[in-house]
Amino acid sequence: MIRNVLVVGAGTMGHGIAEVSAIAGYNVYLSDVSKDILNNAIEKVKWSLEKLYEKGNLKESVEDVLGRIKTIEGLSNELREIDISIEAIPEKLDLKRQLFSKLEELLPNNAILATNTSSLPITEIASAVKRQERVIGTHFFNPPVLMQLVEIIRGSKTSDDTVKQTYEFIKSLRKIPIMVNKDVPGFVVNRILLRIITTACMLVEKGICEYTAIDAVARYKLGFPMGIFELVDYTGVDVNYYVSSAMMERGFKAYPCKTLEEMTKKGDLGVKSGKGFYTYPSNKYIKPNLPPQLAEKINPLYIIAPAISEANWMVKNGIASKEDIDLGVRLGLSFPKGIFDYEREFGRESVTKTLEDLRIISGMEEYLPE
The missing domain is CATH 1.10.1040.50 (N-(1-d-carboxylethyl)-l-norvaline Dehydrogenase; domain 2)
Structure with missing residues (x-):
């Protein structure tokens, strides 16, 4: 069962994914390379939550939802409780591969390693880790808070269990997942x-x-x-x-x-x-x-x-x-x-x-x- 979510990359997509995960009740860890980036991301999440609250689209208080997001500068050993990580860093294959290799070291063996890539092959990202069956694509659309669609993409070695857990997780965010069963360029x-x-x-x-x-x-x-x-x-x-x-x-x-x-x-x-x-x-x-x-x-x-x-x-x-x-x-x-x-x-x-x-x-x- 997924309870704890790690989002790596606090840019537009990353802080948006962190926000929808926190709204859905998950404990969220938002990671980036500097405190300034993280503080800016939290300000944007707060602004977005306030807008949702004003429109009656947020059931809890802004403070309660924000309280479920913890920021982390870099990556650390305190991530042993993470159930799913979602990578939202720049679209550079080498960067993503390095990150996934590091995440595999720090996260529990059963953690799902998801990437929010919009164009890079899931299989090539997965080749940087030993547990390739736990790697999957979760392509959110911009902005994640407003866009309902998420493409779920199988890599060549992604397991059925990883697909099932990810599919249920995306649905729990009140998003609409579509399945991309083969890792083709551009997905669907x-x-x-x-x-x-x-x-x-x-x-x-x-x-x-x-x-x-x-x-x-x-x-x-x-x-x-x-x-x-x-x-x-x-x-x-x-x-x-x-x-x-x-x-x-x-x-x-x-x-x-x-x-x-x-x-x-x-x-x-x-x-x-x-x-x-x-x-x-x-x-x-x-x-x-x-x-x-x-x-x-x-x-x-x-x-x-x-x-x-x-x-x-x-x-x-x-x-x-x-x-x-x-x-x-x-x-x-x-x-x-x-x-x-x-x-x-x-x-x-x-x-x-x-x-x-x-x-x-x-x-x-x-x-x-x-």
């Missing part, structure tokens, strides 16, 4: 998103349409909360470039987007730099003005068909169920419907024909329908 949600982004980039680079037409189609025809390139600006052009490059290095076959690479080198990183595909005065997000008639310039299937094919590939290869994939895109990407809902709406025949068109445009066999 980011894999589908990157298929859409790389296809959108291919269509622009091949001269099929302007990026504004793609964003208009995404918003007005598919009901996405943001256009594709608007989302890239929002999350960071550089982040999307590095994540897509890392996924391709690990076997994700997709169109390599030169535009993202060039913009990253120029420093046009989106909202945070003030300029990406759109401009953002004072480096603040402003919704781009896209006339609805732009959406008539491109078939919406050009955007959604590759995602449908990717989702079918995942089901066929036992990576995730249809139900979990649909849950993932609705909760993780705020799509108005699931991928398989889009497939039913447009029809399999139209999807297949569109994929053949995309194969011809791109010259890539990856667009063959699944």
Whole structure:
């Protein structure tokens, strides 16, 4: 039974995971390299808890919940009672491997070692420890306090018991877990998103349409909360470039987007730099003005068909169920419907024909329908 939770890394994701764990009644140990980082994290947790309390979404007092979070500078031998650790440090494989090796020394033999990575292979992180059956991926979405979805990812040696305990733990946080049964690049949600982004980039680079037409189609025809390139600006052009490059290095076959690479080198990183595909005065997000008639310039299937094919590939290869994939895109990407809902709406025949068109445009066999 899980009672004591260790969260390593007190950044945005780490202190958010610590907060939801404390709200759920767990004793939480939040670790980072300095007192300043930890104090700042606790201030942010306190602010968030106060907001939840004001809205009537917190059953206990702020002080009671905060009282269950203990901060630790570094790692120490006082962690012998930990039942699950969740790592939320920067996305660098060597750093994570070093940390997991250290955690294995300090934590009890039956402790679950979870990673909040959004893109690195669970199996490669697990290879740094002897008890690889206790290593698992728990990919929370940002911000963890508000986002319901958590992807649970099996490494190649993750045991059924580790999966079961982790699944129940995530549910106890009042989160909605989806199972990723194989450790594929991008897991479920980011894999589908990157298929859409790389296809959108291919269509622009091949001269099929302007990026504004793609964003208009995404918003007005598919009901996405943001256009594709608007989302890239929002999350960071550089982040999307590095994540897509890392996924391709690990076997994700997709169109390599030169535009993202060039913009990253120029420093046009989106909202945070003030300029990406759109401009953002004072480096603040402003919704781009896209006339609805732009959406008539491109078939919406050009955007959604590759995602449908990717989702079918995942089901066929036992990576995730249809139900979990649909849950993932609705909760993780705020799509108005699931991928398989889009497939039913447009029809399999139209999807297949569109994929053949995309194969011809791109010259890539990856667009063959699944």
